[in-house]
């Protein structure tokens with residue numbers, strides 16, 4: 001057996017998700033039965049100081065030889081880095097990812113990819129021109145659970161899929177948590193592209209797209225029409241967003257399908273924090289339904305409920321359907337390593353984009369979110385909407 005291909009990561013920013021991601025990179029890939037790819041962290045950068053970057057590397061148990069930088073500009077010049085993980089707020093993704101690409105680095109950029117579709121297109125154009133790998137870090141797509149579900153749809157197990165309902169909502173005391181301290185928190189701060197849709201709504205949208213769009217042959221994929229109801233928090237960022245998508249060409253036949261993507265800061269998908277197993281996602285086809293238990297960003301369980309041919313509600317005995325298949329998909333860590341493995345394989349194989357989260361689909365999802373924002377009147381400051389580069393934020 002050939003030895004694993006090692007990918008050298010640079011981590012750009014040292015906040016909450018950067019720490020989870022770097023810790024996942026340090027997990028032995030054999031614990032998830034991976035033997036072809038290995039990860040190492042060779043550098044990290046903090047915009048605040050090099051001592052913060054050093055502290056980050058230590059707390060994530062990265063190799064002692066890793067370099068700690070006090071600016072992102074220094075990180076992108078490091079010749080020992082193959083790919084950079086961009087983990088700043090969405091407002092900064094465009095500027096930070098462009099910095100990396102122009103310096104010749106491959107990039108994995110956190111979700112939401114950018115603030116708008118125009119920025120996403122520019123990044124894609126730049127990656128293409130510079131022959132660099134670029135991917136939006138929608139980690140959930142690379143879970144074995146997601147891959148299994150997409151295959152079930154592609155194999156026709158659900159028949160014609162007509163509707164997907166997906167929710168990611170956090171019941172939050174917004175004023176006293178994210179709204180406290182002058183509403184500077186990235187979840188509600190327009191300067192950081194805050195709001196429910198770009199931060200959480202991207203997951204229910206991911207479920208609609210990975211089931212109703214990605215499972216259709218690429219040549220048949222058509223962007224959905226979009227209808228949205230949006231309510232804003234006092235800062236102007238959205239706090240309740242419900243989206244109705246109509247996909248013109250759905251899996252299992254030439255029919256339309258509805259995707260219903262829900263996100264809300266005031267009520268939760270499940271008020272007890274997912275302690276009770278109830279679906280956050282329902283994928284409904286003519287031959288049955290898949291229910292995925294939440295949270296939508298890190299699900300570990302789903303069930304398949306086959307449709308009964310001669311369903312007579314009078315004779316159905318409640319709670320005794322032996323045909324229901326329950327499937328548990330354990331995650332040995334946070335679960336961000338699977339997207340990292342995908343980046344590693346693409347870079348090893350000279351691919352610029354991943355088949356699991358391709359450029360065109362990221363752009364179509366950003367276009368969908370642009371339409372939702374337009375319908376809901378959600379705007380962000382020009383300096384974070386612009387495609388100009390460089391702009392200092």
Ligand SMILES: NC(=O)C1=CN([C@@H]2O[C@H](COP(=O)(O)OP(=O)(O)OC[C@H]3O[C@@H](n4cnc5c(N)ncnc54)[C@H](OP(=O)(O)O)[C@@H]3O)[C@@H](O)[C@H]2O)C=CC1
Nearest residue numbers: 013014015016017018046047048087088089090110111112
């Ligand atoms: N995939 C997932 O499960 C998750 C993804 N995310 C995504 O990751 C991104 C970051 O989120 P998260 O880690 O929670 O955010 P944090 O606020 O915890 O961290 C963001 C980091 O970005 C850097 N930064 C640079 N400029 C700014 C600025 N003006 N304001 C604030 N931070 C700045 C800072 O690092 P430094 O000082 O070191 O430069 C900061 O620590 C978001 O886009 C979010 O959507 C978030 C949570 C989960």
Ligand SMILES: O=C1OC[C@@H](O)[C@H](O)[C@H]1O
Nearest residue numbers: 017111187199200203297
């Ligand atoms: O991506 C995310 O998933 C988990 C949430 O807690 C977080 O706010 C969001 O950014």
